[in-house]
Amino acid sequence: MCVLSLISKKDMYGFEVIDTLAKEIDVNENTVYPILRRLTASQYFETYMESTGIAAPRKYYRITPLGQSKMDEYMSEWRKFLEGVFRILGGIVE
Amino acid sequence: MKQEYLAQLKARLNDYVMTESEIEDIINDYDQMYEDGLSKGLSDKEVIAYLGTIPKVVRELTENVALKEERRSKNNNKWVAVMPFVSLILFFALGFGWNLWHPGWMVFLLIPVVAILANVRQNAIQLLTALSPFIATTSFLLLGFYYNMWNPGWLVFWIIPIIGVWNDSNKWKAFGFTIAALVSMGIYLYVGMVYGDYLLGALGFIVVCVYGIFMSNFKLFDFKNSWQVSLTVLLSIVIYLLFGFLFQTWAYMWMVFLFIPIVAILSHAHAKDQLVAIMPFISTILFFSLGFFFGWWSFSWLAFLLIPVVAILKNA
Numbered sequence: 001m002c003v004l005s006l007i008s009k010k011d012m013y014g015f016e017v018i019d020t021l022a023k024e025i026d027v028n029e030n031t032v033y034p035i036l037r038r039l040t041a042s043q044y045f046e047t048y049m050e051s052t053g054i055a056a057p058r059k060y061y062r063i064t065p066l067g068q069s070k071m072d073e074y075m076s077e078w079r080k081f082l083e084g085v086f087r088i089l090g091g092i093v094e
Numbered sequence: 095m096k097q098e099y100l101a102q103l104k105a106r107l108n109d110y111v112m113t114e115s116e117i118e119d120i121i122n123d124y125d126q127m128y129e130d131g132l133s134k135g136l137s138d139k140e141v142i143a144y145l146g147t148i149p150k151v152v153r154e155l156t157e158n159v160a161l162k163e164e165r166r167s168k169n170n171n172k173w174v175a176v177m178p179f180v181s182l183i184l185f186f187a188l189g190f191g192w193n194l195w196h197p198g199w200m201v202f203l204l205i206p207v208v209a210i211l212a213n214v215r216q217n218a219i220q221l222l223t224a225l226s227p228f229i230a231t232t233s234f235l236l237l238g239f240y241y242n243m244w245n246p247g248w249l250v251f252w253i254i255p256i257i258g259v260w261n262d263s264n265k266w267k268a269f270g271f272t273i274a275a276l277v278s279m280g281i282y283l284y285v286g287m288v289y290g291d292y293l294l295g296a297l298g299f300i301v302v303c304v305y306g307i308f309m310s311n312f313k314l315f316d317f318k319n320s321w322q323v324s325l326t327v328l329l330s331i332v333i334y335l336l337f338g339f340l341f342q343t344w345a346y347m348w349m350v351f352l353f354i355p356i357v358a359i360l361s362h363a364h365a366k367d368q369l370v371a372i373m374p375f376i377s378t379i380l381f382f383s384l385g386f387f388f389g390w391w392s393f394s395w396l397a398f399l400l401i402p403v404v405a406i407l408k409n410a
């Protein structure tokens with residue numbers, strides 16, 4: 001869901017996704033690329049190549065309408081889950 | 095370091111059921127991510143820590159592919175399990191239908207052959223190498239039983255090392271070995287047939303032995319890395335010829351040649367795979383020994399049941 005969310009905000013390349021996630025959460029980095037591949041195979045992402053000047057062109061990931069609706073579904077489930085947790089533990093739900 | 099990482103990744107992915115373009119796509123992506131890591135100022139070690147070590151990456155990438163392999167293997171094992179019964183039906187049909195009990199019993203050799211076909215998933219040369227002991231055994235027995243050519247019929251066992259060396263990446267050396275083996279066999283046959291002295295003709299095998307020792311990086315005579323196999327090859331030739339000439343044991347001493355693949359498997363295969371891999375050879379030795387020495391052909395074929403039984407027990 002984090003990968004879906006990141007790419008829904010901005011098209012990103014593989015290493016950028018790993019780097020961004022690793023900075024924010026304690027994630028097992030080597031699982032990120034396989035997740036990207038699985039989500040692309042499920043047609044939640046599409047890829048395109050973009051030139052980077054002298055270096056080889058990079059593969060970027062862009063969320064598809066199917067990916068967007070899946071992410072909305074996950075987000076809704078996640079919020080419901082959090083609401084439940086907060087109700088039990090106490091806390092603020094936005 | 096990057097090239098090494100990518101080459102290792104590619105080699106490991108090749109073990110799985112994946113298309114060439116799928117693997118290329120993954121390698122290109124890792125190539126790109128590796129470069130991105132380096133351009134961010136990370137060291138090779140840090141980049142690898144970021145992307146993941148090869149075993150971890152392969153495990154993640156082949157999660158579903160591994161299941162396909164397992165399913166394929168299960169389907170193949172069904173064939174291995176059913177072959178003893180198929181062979182038995184064929185054996186009875188040949189025996190009762192056409193009174194071909196002999197050489198109808200040879201259909202039981204189909205059991206190890208199918209086991210090999212079901213489990214060797216490599217290239218044609220490797221498949222042929224695995225099948226060569228059975229091709230040689232069948233040819234040898236037909237030559238022996240029908241034409242009484244136990245000697246020099248045993249020379250067909252030379253196809254085992256000859257096909258085996260073609261697995262070597264250096265094809266010129268393999269070619270050289272093939273020529274040396276053919277020259278040795280030529281001398282043996284010429285001296286044996288023209289002068290009637292096969293014992294003297296056996297000196298012709300000095301040619302292939304000398305060649306093998308000089309080219310010691312060969313699997314056949316690789317004394318440094320595989321001395322057990324080399325020793326078995328030499329010993330089996332010496333034992334076969336010695337006992338053949340001294341005690342006329344041509345018709346059954348050929349079984350010593352089956353120790354070549356057995357020792358090769360014990361030297362190179364993983365411990366957990368060894369027993370299953372050597373069972374086709376053990377079964378053949380049991381089957382032939384019980385039949386030949388005690389005349390128990392009618393039920394010595396049961397020895398071939400050991401192949402699926404051991405495979406099933408190992409996977410249980």
